[in-house]
Amino acid sequence: MxxxxxxxxxxxxxxxxxxxxxxxxxxxxxxxxxxxxxxxxxxxxxxxxxxxxxxxxxxxxxxxxxxxxxxxxxxFGPLQPLLDDPSVEEVWINDPSRVFVARNGRHELTNLMLSPGQVTELVERMLKSSGRRIDVSSPFVDAMLPEGHRLHVVLEGISRGFSAVNIRKFVLRAARLGDLVELGSLTAPAAAFLEAAVRAGLNVLVAGGTQAGKTTMLNCLAAAIPGGDRVVSAEEVYELRFPHPDWVPLQTRQAGLEGTGEIRLRDLVKESLRMRPSRIIV
Incomplete structure (x- = not known):
């Protein structure tokens, strides 16, 4: 001691x-x-x-x-080793003494013990790097950290006992549909069908549970869009990462301190229609 x-x-x-x-x-x-x-x-x-x-x-x-x-x-202080650990997929804090991680889809309670002041300081630092804020009038926040990880915070009062913090790490294991075949996530015929559907311009809906791989699948599908198409994406927080020569990514924005300036997802979709898109990803 x-x-x-x-x-x-x-x-x-x-x-x-x-x-x-x-x-x-x-x-x-x-x-x-x-x-x-x-x-x-x-x-x-x-x-x-x-x-x-x-x-x-x-x-x-x-x-x-x-x-x-x-x-x-x-x-990010004591959380940094967990963020640097390639085997950790997600980190969340239920209260300062209960910090969990997910590895290979399984939850683990770590031995990390934080103080309330440390958690508050970490959240403030993370939000500062993202340009977003959280307060009583706006008790929820989604933000992107510099490494591409997604931060979600629910303020105490909405979350009982203490602010709830989730950090979902950006782990790119597949960039194209062929990579999903190699990983065993898709069969070769399924990948060929999906690529043909994307190239033909069909509407595709990606749905699934938490950590099911929706963002990874969407990135792989988007990578199949022909280079001659113009792509506009609308996201709550920037998460899509795929190679394309003509792509404009858009992101929502929360209201300012005066309660004005909010940009909702439906606003982005409306604006994207005025940008001559061949494809819209929401």
Missing amino acids: AQSTAHDELVERLDVDVRSLVRREGVDPQRDSAVVRRIAEGVVRDHDERSLTGAVAPVADVEALVGELVARVSG
């Missing part, structure tokens, strides 16, 4: 030093994580050199400490 406390105190102290240098250099920690890592490496290196004189305690794992500092300043 004493060793853990000493480590936490060290991280807090070096965190202050890193943030001070970040502000001094005018670095945006969300956009310039490589610069933040360079600063963190310098701060830890200076500390390690001072430890040779006995003035401060030595660092057991320099690389791990640098990573922790970068996660605190530029990433």
